[in-house]
Amino acid sequence: MKCKTLHKDLIFFLEKELPEKEMELVKTHLAECSNCALFAEEMKKTLGILEAERSPAVNPFFYTRLKAKIENREPEIKQVFWKPELVRVLQPVLFSVLLILGIYTGIKIGQPTPAQMISVNAADQEIISFLNEMDSEPIEGFLME
Numbered sequence: 101m102k103c104k105t106l107h108k109d110l111i112f113f114l115e116k117e118l119p120e121k122e123m124e125l126v127k128t129h130l131a132e133c134s135n136c137a138l139f140a141e142e143m144k145k146t147l148g149i150l151e152a153e154r155s156p157a158v159n160p161f162f163y164t165r166l167k168a169k170i171e172n173r174e175p176e177i178k179q180v181f182w183k184p185e186l187v188r189v190l191q192p193v194l195f196s197v198l199l200i201l202g203i204y205t206g207i208k209i210g211q212p213t214p215a216q217m218i219s220v221n222a223a224d225q226e227i228i229s230f231l232n233e234m235d236s237e238p239i240e241g242f243l244m245e
């Protein structure tokens with residue numbers, strides 16, 4: 101069976117509306133082809149959500165919970181992001197990224213001649229003074245502004 105054929109038959113397979121022989125062919129292909137297996141998983145999830153929306157009366161608790169989950173998702177993420185603990189964890193990460201950027205810039209400039217060494221060192225100095233500035237001004241306050 102070709103992937104294209106499977107994609108066409110998949111929805112009927114998931115609804116169990118295919119002839120038995122076709123069901124077997126799809127099943128065999130899904131076992132062998134990870135791409136189609138992934139596709140089938142996604143479609144199964146989508147069908148599950150559609151099913152819940154189509155008939156909320158059948159399973160009202162699932163529907164309510166799903167809806168609450170979707171509605172709550174965004175504020176939850178924001179709350180987690182702005183937790184001071186997390187910012188404290190992110191702060192060193194940010195510094196590491198800045199340092200790596202500084203090193204990368206240094207490498208990009210090329211093989212250091214004495215003059216270039218000085219300019220690389222100057223760039224390092226800039227980063228260090230920038231980091232010191234960041235230190236004297238807590239990043240929590242900086243981000244909350």
Ligand SMILES: [Zn+2]
Pocket residue numbers: 102103106129133135136
């Ligand atoms: Zn396939």
